[in-house]
Amino acid sequence: MAPTNYSRFIKFLQEELSISGASLSIALRHSKQDPGPLPMILWQYGLVTLEQLDRIYDWLEQA
DSSP, X not given: OXXXXXXXXXXXXXXXXXXXXXXXXXXXXXXXXXOOOHHHHHHXXXXXXXXXXXXHHXXXXXX
């Protein structure tokens, strides 16, 4: 993901889905240890619901 899209993605997660900075930090830390798509890591650690995960993938398709 390009840096500008990445910034927009993080902004979407925080503003539209109300995911805290602390939750994002946890997910990013785990993604370095166990590489995988950030949306799946957020879901695996219970930081987003299935409905939010669906919204994330919809956003990513449109980005």
